[in-house]
Amino acid sequence: MRTVYVNGEYLPETEAKVSIFDRAFLMADGVYEVTSVLGGKLIDFDGHANRLDRSLGELEMKAPLTKDELLEIHRELVRENEIEDGLVYLQITRGAPGDRDFAYPDPDTPPTVVLFTQSKPGLADSAQSKEGIKVISIEDQRWGRRDIKTVQLLFPSMGKMMAKKAGADDAWMVEDGAVTEGTSNNAYIIKGDTIITRHLSNDILHGITRAAVLRFAREAQMKVEERPFTIEEAQAADEAFVTSASAFVMPVVEIDGAAIGDGTPGARTARLREIYLDESRKTAV
Structure with missing residues (x-):
């Protein structure tokens, strides 16, 4: 108990x-x-x-x-x-x-x-982190102040269930043609050496893991673009992943049935997860 x-x-x-x-x-x-x-x-x-x-x-x-x-x-x-x-x-x-x-x-x-x-x-050693997760896209129907981490989680819960019913692990929410975020995480794609993720605003949660991962990425000489991206752009990316306090850096290997890259977790995503976990453990309290 x-x-x-x-x-x-x-x-x-x-x-x-x-x-x-x-x-x-x-x-x-x-x-x-x-x-x-x-x-x-x-x-x-x-x-x-x-x-x-x-x-x-x-x-x-x-x-x-x-x-x-x-x-x-x-x-x-x-x-x-x-x-x-x-x-x-x-x-x-x-x-x-x-x-x-x-x-x-x-x-x-x-x-x-x-x-x-x-x-x-x-x-930190979940099977999903080695296999990657599959996501579907859904319309973002949440209220406008997603930057406030409130207990108002009904639509994200509905999104999780939509994904489960579709045989996927999670959903990426889309508004005005662009991805906002996952149901309980921030969303990213990688094209070449560039990480692309939506810029901070009232439209998404200002993720604590997000801030750390982007800082470590820049220190590792990776380019970061903070801008909206579409589902089609994500499906054509080399890699994709999400971040959250409980998932850390989690690879995404499929979006709406389309494989990302070769359909397995990418090397850059794996390296970012490794860096994040190593550095976070050093400063843990």
Whole structure:
């Protein structure tokens, strides 16, 4: 049985409770972060904490805990649950003001803070990372502020199910003819020595893994173009991949039934994954 954190208390998961009036439950009025754990240490914690602050600010929510306090809670849950490889989920909501109302409650309403872990042995050595994944394209029907990491995840869940029903692993969402991102990851293609990925805006999540991978790519003398690309351009690429906190750098070998390159994970993608994991382990906390 896992130990979880709820509003200042460490509890067995069976004893954890949140009000039915919590605004995350009623309005999807909350934000979250997911931090990977490798070798018992947190990967890129500062990046996730900084993005959390940005998400809270965009929703006019006060940060209920300092970065140091959040770090200690993360570490305590990793220790308590004996997580060697896995994930720590953090969710902060606008709280439970007492009854349902569209208007924001009083700013002094206590937020709800929840953290829990997932054990994922061998997280960095998954079979998918060696075989690659298949994706389909779907219309992007999400709201316009995808840069805020909210708990509003219904359409990404629907996209995952569309992919599963089509015999694929994930979906890339398309808006105005260009790929925005995957259902839970940022999307990339490689043509020659150039990595192409959509530029930052309100249209996509500002991925923490994305930022690190692009930094490492530039340091490795690879060119990076941040611009929109189409599904057709992706199908004609040499390689493709996605990044996220839980998948790291994951090769994509098929899009809408068309093989990417020779249909196997590409050498540049494999090298980027290797660099990302090596460098991230060095700075893990």
